[in-house]
Amino acid sequence: MRSQAAAHDERIGIVVMMPDRGAVSSVLLHVDPSWSLSAAAREFARSGVPVFPCAPNGKRPITAQGFHDATTDLRQIEAWWDQIPNANIGLPTGAASGAVVVDVDVHGPVNGYEALERSRRAGVLGAWELTTRSPSGGTHLFYPATPGTEQRSWQAARAGIDFRGDGGYIVVPPSRRVIDGQQRRYGLDQVNTGPATGLDARRLRDFLDPRPVIPPPESRGVGRSPDVSELAARVASLREGERNLGLFKAACRLAENGTPPADALAELGAAAGQAGLGQREITRTVRSAYDNVGRFGPRYRASMSPQQSTDAAEHRPSHPPVYRGM
Template sequence: MAARTAFTTVLAGFGEDAPLPIAARLFAQAGMPVFPCAPGGKNPLTEHGFHDATTSLAQVESWWRRFPAANIGMPTGVASGVVVVDVDVHGVNGYDAFRQARRAGLVNGWEALVRSPTGGLHVYYPSGNGEQPSWQAGRAGIDLRGDRGYIIVPPSRRIIGGATAWYRLASLSPTPGRALDAAALRTFLDPPRPPRRLQERGSSSGRTDPLKLAKWLGGERTDRNHKLFWASCVLAEEGVPYRDALDAMLTVSQPDFGQREIARTVASGYKRIHGDASHPRNADTARPGPVHDLDAIPEGRVPSRGLR
């Protein structure tokens, strides 16, 4: 009979008020490598980031003696035995795409749902056999945290608007999970397609052609976010559909300029011009409902006992 992942087993044993040093030790003791991240943040405190993650109790205890308020980072994929579907709510509301993927039967088999401090959702699955590389589907507002990636785990916390907000366990599946077909999910969320060429609208300069603006942006190496925001505002002012602008701008993504960052910036430009979320579909003004509203996702349970 299949068993729960070690991550879910440990997570079920403590509450959000668990001391971070004790929680980090419990994860490491169960065989999941961890590393410290900035208190109230997500940036690694170690020199090589998630590559420094370890199950050595001596090292873990040393780190959290030095940084007792450090958040807990955990590599995803084969290293920890879990992959995570990260549903975002900034720029593009990923809950819509997640509901669609659920209806298509592509996201069943999760073991744990964790609400992020900003209102997003982390959906945990067993990693299965073999590697599942991390990826981003910026159009959908969903990322996969797999091999060569990491996640911040409960009971870590963030400082949002001056207040403390937790990574909160929302639900545990009543049964052990099963591996996610991450490749099928990515194809569903972000099917490969050539960017659509739009007829230029009254300008020979390419000012309102998103592909020409994207080509220009792709040649830039400095201040790209500012330039992307400017380009997005121009396209919004000229009435270019948001989806066409986003499709074009996502073609310039790079390892240091990822799809999520691009999607957020394009949405911000359209929101600046139009003043609401009607053009960037379901942008970050649209707040997600509670986890159990995710269109018939079965409700599990949340442990009531806490680790003191």
């Protein structure tokens, strides 16, 4: 669903018609901080955009199946927000909503805005519809999803940029979080008054963080080299009760085929986060898988801090599961 939007240019006193927008961008253009979270959630649903509740002041889905529970059913949405009026608004990305998002973040020494500027200069960003700011100082760039083309979510942690596509979700305005003891809102930041273009997510990822080449497995009974995209997609779709084991098995596949631990975290981290696992849990599970496989042996363990080694040992299953494929 696409619609036209209008903006008032105060400098010349006229109304400027903007190009057609996707349903997500159209709602974001007129939802402002004065709206209640319940009213905004209903507005998305009325526009054909499925939503679901996330934890108040947080990003974690609070329904049983996470973003898989997203709906446009107004009665269900009213029931959710009647029960928890301050629940944040989650929105599935990709084909489900018609929008994909480039998520720019700043954490520690990693500045996603630097990578964003490099991507812009290289011509791999395209033209977004609009951007929103996040409470933590990041930015979300919204693009129209490409009809008939699946683009899975991924994470380029070393660049400070994530892509939220099929199998992912984003938190949208007027949701809020508590940062450094202060409540801060997601909000509209910039609007592109020109035509938007689709985003080639694979091209962007290859530019930011070329994917590792997985070497052929050694002759010790290991099957074919894993399809990393397929592994990540399976991890992203895991449900509660199977997430840790599923991530453990996927990480074992990468470890068996010689993928360095840092690359495994980059490949599977975003997918596991979309499934609902926390970053500490993801890191511990991947470390446990590598410790269990033992491919990196003393060299891998020597690269870990004493606390990391302890974490891995504590998290390692007492009887590692027997599995075939994935």
